[in-house]
Amino acid sequence: MNAQQNMATFSFLLGILSLIMLLFGLGLPAGALGLIVALLSRGKDAFLPKAKIGFILSLIGLIISLVITVSSVILIRSGALQNSYEQMKEMIETNYGGSDTDELVEQLGEMFGITPEPADDGGEGK
């Protein structure tokens, strides 16, 4: 019974952790682990109260993480982030300016899987 209580408490903590970790984009592993521990803590009986709360919190954390992950993938794949990227590039250049920002902007683009549009040089090729 003591070990069962420990597992229930652990799943409860993992449930809370999965919600906190959502802020850092790491809710998925904590949520999945919380679900596993909650489910296995049952033994032959029904859920202990703490395990039940842990199960619900972990499930919420897991679902939100999955929604964020899947929607991010869809957004990147569809190219919908291209406009945001261009806006961000413009904003950085306006506020900070200079050629040093180009590298940073390119890195951000690589991170989001976006190829920057070639700069309009008014047809004056080098």
Added chain:
Amino acid sequence: MMKTSELKSEARALMIGKYGFFATFILIYYVSSLIATAIPSAIFPGIDLPAVNMVLRFVLSFLLLVIVNLIKVGIARAAFGTVFEKETSLRDIFYAFGNDRDAFLKIEMLLSAIQSGISLLLVFFEHLNEVYSFDVWEYYGLYIVFSALILVLNLAVTLRLTFAVYVIMDQPGIGALPALRASLILTKGKYFRYLFFRLSFAGMYILGYLSMLIGFLYVLPYIETSVCLYYKGLSRQVC
């Protein structure tokens, strides 16, 4: 024979308080798997290898897979001890190296050969990638699909032989062939029931992967104990 849900709840009840003990087994199994995967790639690096090196790499991978599978027998032994209330210790992780070594070796060589043969599907996948030049998302998406396919195929093909290790633990000295035969007899006419039982753990596997493999510290012992309970039920029924 108990229902699937009853077997699972029985396994959960048996495992309460034993996950810490099993975690050591699983960690040793993880580390050995990691080393077994890394060694062939380190000795024969790259993809475009000469045919001889490719064959040598495949043979080396196979031999290391046999060793890893022999270590996995240790997890089965711990589950066997839990289900049949036999004494178990951490030394049991190397159970297959010290007890009925020849029998375990023959069985694991057979299972590893099947496993290696099926995993050649990944070579076919890499060939498809060369022909169609998948982008990053297509590559990883299809890689996951192929890996899942390999897991299910491996399970479906080796399913009727999986009880052989338990037969040897139950009747030491029986030998590899009689154990394999006994496993086939035990599962005769029950293939699909047992297949669905094994596939019913798919959700747990997915959660295990989503938890960055940490969840397998809980999931693998639970599944192994459930399978051992299934064996116990079948062997009682047949006897």
